[in-house]
Amino acid sequence: MAKVFIYPTTSLILSDLVARFGHTPLSAALQIREHIQSPGLESPPLQITPEDPKRGLKWAAVEVPSGVRGRMSLYGPMIDQAEAAIIIHDADFSFGCMGCARTNELIQFLLRKSGIPVLDLRYPRTEEEGIEFVAAIKKFLEELGGGGA
Amino acid sequence: MTEYHPKYTNTVTKYVFVESPEMTPGDLAIRTYEISQGVMIKETCFGLQITGNEDDVNAIIDHLRKFDPAHIFVKDRGFPPGDSRRCRANLGGARPGYFGHEFEISISRFISKGLEELPKRPIGSVPKPPVPAGSDKLDAKKIQKIIESVET
Amino acid sequence: MSLVRIAQLSCGPEYSGVQKEIDEAARSVEAEIFFPDIRLADIRQGFDLFGLDVRSPDLKLAIARARALVEGKIEADAVFIATCFRCAEAAIVRNELRRYIHENSRLPVVSYSFTERTTAGTLLTRMEALTTIARRRALLAREVQEGLTLGVDSGSSTTKAVIMQDNQIIGTGWLPTTAVLKSAEDAVDLALKEAGVGREEIQATGTTGYGRFLVGEKMHADLIQEELTVNSKGAVYLADTQHGPSTVIDIGGMDNKAISVQDGIPGTFTMGGICAGASGRFLEMTAKRLGVDITELGPLAMRGMGREVPMNSYCIVFGTQSLVNALAAGSSPEDVAAAACHSVAEQVFEQQLQEVDIKEPVIMVGGTSLIQGLVKAMGDLLQVEVVVPHHSQYIGAVGSALLASGFIKGS
Numbered sequence: 001m002a003k004v005f006i007y008p009t010t011s012l013i014l015s016d017l018v019a020r021f022g023h024t025p026l027s028a029a030l031q032i033r034e035h036i037q038s039p040g041l042e043s044p045p046l047q048i049t050p051e052d053p054k055r056g057l058k059w060a061a062v063e064v065p066s067g068v069r070g071r072m073s074l075y076g077p078m079i080d081q082a083e084a085a086i087i088i089h090d091a092d093f094s095f096g097c098m099g100c101a102r103t104n105e106l107i108q109f110l111l112r113k114s115g116i117p118v119l120d121l122r123y124p125r126t127e128e129e130g131i132e133f134v135a136a137i138k139k140f141l142e143e144l145g146g147g148g149a
Numbered sequence: 150m151t152e153y154h155p156k157y158t159n160t161v162t163k164y165v166f167v168e169s170p171e172m173t174p175g176d177l178a179i180r181t182y183e184i185s186q187g188v189m190i191k192e193t194c195f196g197l198q199i200t201g202n203e204d205d206v207n208a209i210i211d212h213l214r215k216f217d218p219a220h221i222f223v224k225d226r227g228f229p230p231g232d233s234r235r236c237r238a239n240l241g242g243a244r245p246g247y248f249g250h251e252f253e254i255s256i257s258r259f260i261s262k263g264l265e266e267l268p269k270r271p272i273g274s275v276p277k278p279p280v281p282a283g284s285d286k287l288d289a290k291k292i293q294k295i296i297e298s299v300e301t
Numbered sequence: 302m303s304l305v306r307i308a309q310l311s312c313g314p315e316y317s318g319v320q321k322e323i324d325e326a327a328r329s330v331e332a333e334i335f336f337p338d339i340r341l342a343d344i345r346q347g348f349d350l351f352g353l354d355v356r357s358p359d360l361k362l363a364i365a366r367a368r369a370l371v372e373g374k375i376e377a378d379a380v381f382i383a384t385c386f387r388c389a390e391a392a393i394v395r396n397e398l399r400r401y402i403h404e405n406s407r408l409p410v411v412s413y414s415f416t417e418r419t420t421a422g423t424l425l426t427r428m429e430a431l432t433t434i435a436r437r438r439a440l441l442a443r444e445v446q447e448g449l450t451l452g453v454d455s456g457s458s459t460t461k462a463v464i465m466q467d468n469q470i471i472g473t474g475w476l477p478t479t480a481v482l483k484s485a486e487d488a489v490d491l492a493l494k495e496a497g498v499g500r501e502e503i504q505a506t507g508t509t510g511y512g513r514f515l516v517g518e519k520m521h522a523d524l525i526q527e528e529l530t531v532n533s534k535g536a537v538y539l540a541d542t543q544h545g546p547s548t549v550i551d552i553g554g555m556d557n558k559a560i561s562v563q564d565g566i567p568g569t570f571t572m573g574g575i576c577a578g579a580s581g582r583f584l585e586m587t588a589k590r591l592g593v594d595i596t597e598l599g600p601l602a603m604r605g606m607g608r609e610v611p612m613n614s615y616c617i618v619f620g621t622q623s624l625v626n627a628l629a630a631g632s633s634p635e636d637v638a639a640a641a642c643h644s645v646a647e648q649v650f651e652q653q654l655q656e657v658d659i660k661e662p663v664i665m666v667g668g669t670s671l672i673q674g675l676v677k678a679m680g681d682l683l684q685v686e687v688v689v690p691h692h693s694q695y696i697g698a699v700g701s702a703l704l705a706s707g708f709i710k711g712s
Contacts, residue, residue: 010249011224011249011253012166012224012250012257013253013257015223016224027225028227030227032228033161036228036232037158039152039155041150041151043318044320044324045234045240045315046227048315048316050319051318053316053318053417065313066313066319067312067313067316067317068313068385070316070317070318074316089281093341094249095245095249095359095362096315096359097246099245099313099358099360099362100312100313100357100358100359101355101358102390120281121278121281124256125256125259127258129278129279130256130259131262131263131266131270132276132277132279133279134260134266134267135267135270135276136276136278138267240335240336241306241308241335242336242337242338243336248341248344248362251340
């Protein structure tokens with residue numbers, strides 16, 4: 001069972017397919033859940049405090065905007081643990097956690113730099129593309145080994 | 150600075166979306182209540198949110214998926230259901246993630262088709278998925294030909 | 302008091318840990334933040350029609366939401382635009398949205414670029430101005446001072462008091478701010494003395510400036526108001542340009558304001574205060590260094606050539622050092638004075654005036670507007686004739702006295 005970084009990290013489709021084929025999707029929700037379920041200082045809505053952009057300094061320098069560093073404090077640890085990644089490139093309507101293009105560029109770069117296997121896709125627009133899309137993801141995940149589906 | 154005391158610790162919440170000609174979110178909810186001992190179920194317009202300890206939630210989801218495998222989709226959620234920090238009524242507008250779901254649900258029929266067709270594919274066939282467009286530059290000689298054909 | 306509903310257009314505050322600060326600042330001025338609700342189809346269409354092809358989804362969402370507000374599909378009283386400091390993409394969107402909303406609706410709008418260090422306190426004055434404009438349009442429509450009123454501007458450097466009667470300034474008081482309350486009391490006494498009236502005769506009082514709450518409470522003020530709206534009002538009143546567009550620039554002791562005004566009501570504004578090198582303090586230090594009174598710095602600068610002096614820092618410490626070096630290298634005090642004025646004007650120009658639409662007349666107010674060298678430097682940079690109205694150093698006090706007359710009983 002491999003830990004698979006999904007991009008967009010909020011994707012229902014990727015989250016579902018990765019889990020369905022027996023692996024662990026690394027999604028934004030897991031990090032948000034950890035923030036929401038950890039005691040600390042009140043900082044609605046996401047319980048991200050001004051300390052989190054400082055933690056993001058591990059992945060982005062101080063001259064990088066706070067919103068990028070704050071987001072990287074969520075994704076950086078996930079990138080560090082990821083054993084594979086699936087990236088959908090035309091994820092234009094992923095807001096919030098995926099709302100910043102600069103963060104998204106950095107995530108993709110760090111994933112590639114880490115040398116893990118990456119599957120690059122775009123969203124299917126027809127049934128035929130849907131069939132190939134699902135088949136490609138299944139094949140990619142099978143090749144990672146250890147899947148249970 | 151106010152201290153924050155989280156609720157619902159050590160639980161997981163998962164979204165269960167259903168986009169099916171055979172099953173409505175209401176049907177899904179009824180099936181879930183039948184087996185939902187100890188977990189929290191919340192019906193929504195697209196399906197359900199299930200909250201509880203991870204093993205229990207996963208067991209229910211495994212069970213639910215069987216009803217309509219190609220049309221039920223599941224993902225994790227960071228917030229417990231009905232959390233005021235993410236609530237439309239409080240924010241004035243949808244939480245940002247909502248639009249992403251709205252978009253993906255609109256194309257989920259292609260994924261469903263893919264899941265249905267999967268067992269029918271010949272073993273060893275190579276998928277040709279939609280990939281990001283590369284830079285399809287025209288060959289210089291071709292451009293030259295086009296220019297010449299326009300000029301003449 | 303009913304809640305003012307402020308629509309938030311933003312990218313990044315939740316991830317910078319500052320959304321709660323924005324909410325808190327709004328709550329403290331009886332306002333609430335909300336996120337305009339639109340559909341996915343509206344996002345696509347709104348974004349495409351606006352025509353600014355940015356990459357970040359949250360900025361696309363902000364653009365689409367702005368369109369929904371301008372088109373009246375979503376009701377709001379005011380708009381707050383917030384994006385990360387140092388993000389170029391967001392800065393372009395922030396500026397274009399502010400301009401778009403300003404030009405196409407009556408919604409007051411303020412924008413801010415935050416870091417993780419932004420606090421509710423920093424945002425308070427801006428939120429207060431935003432809600433005042435939304436809530437008090439009737440009050441801000443006042444063009445004539447009536448009765449006998451007192452206005453006090455408790456600033457970070459100086460405290461000013463003005464007595465007005467029947468649309469005339471009849472007494473003024475001006476003192477450096479030491480102890481906030483004592484300085485205010487003394488400035489008021491000076492103004493009362495000059496006006497020849499007793500405190501008990503005053504019919505209404507207004508306060509503004511950093512010490513507005515403290516002084517306002519002590520003097521039982523009828524109006525306690527931040528300086529953005531008060532100064533805008535005072536500026537167009539004194540410059541006699543109450544109708545149509547104008548731009549108000551106030552370079553203060555601690556922060557600077559640039560306000561785009563329409564019919565006496567601020568539309569968009571910026572407040573800067575990160576660096577003392579862009580403030581009146583820097584000019585005070587220059588005057589001290591040159592051994593002249595601050596009142597002599599302006600005429601001195603008018604005789605000098607600022608460009609003759611190498612200034613390679615905007616910082617108050619290093620900037621002053623540059624001036625000292627220049628003097629040691631033989632530069633004339635005139636040139637040094639002019640260079641200091643140019644430096645402050647240039648910094649305000651580069652960092653703040655780019656964010657508001659400069660529409661003439663450009664009115665400079667506040668104590669620094671009396672430094673002619675600074676006014677000239679600003680005029681040169683903007684390539685306009687800058688207007689400095691009479692009593693410009695009393696701007697906040699005049700604005701307060703003018704607006705306070707709306708509170709005279711029976712008026």
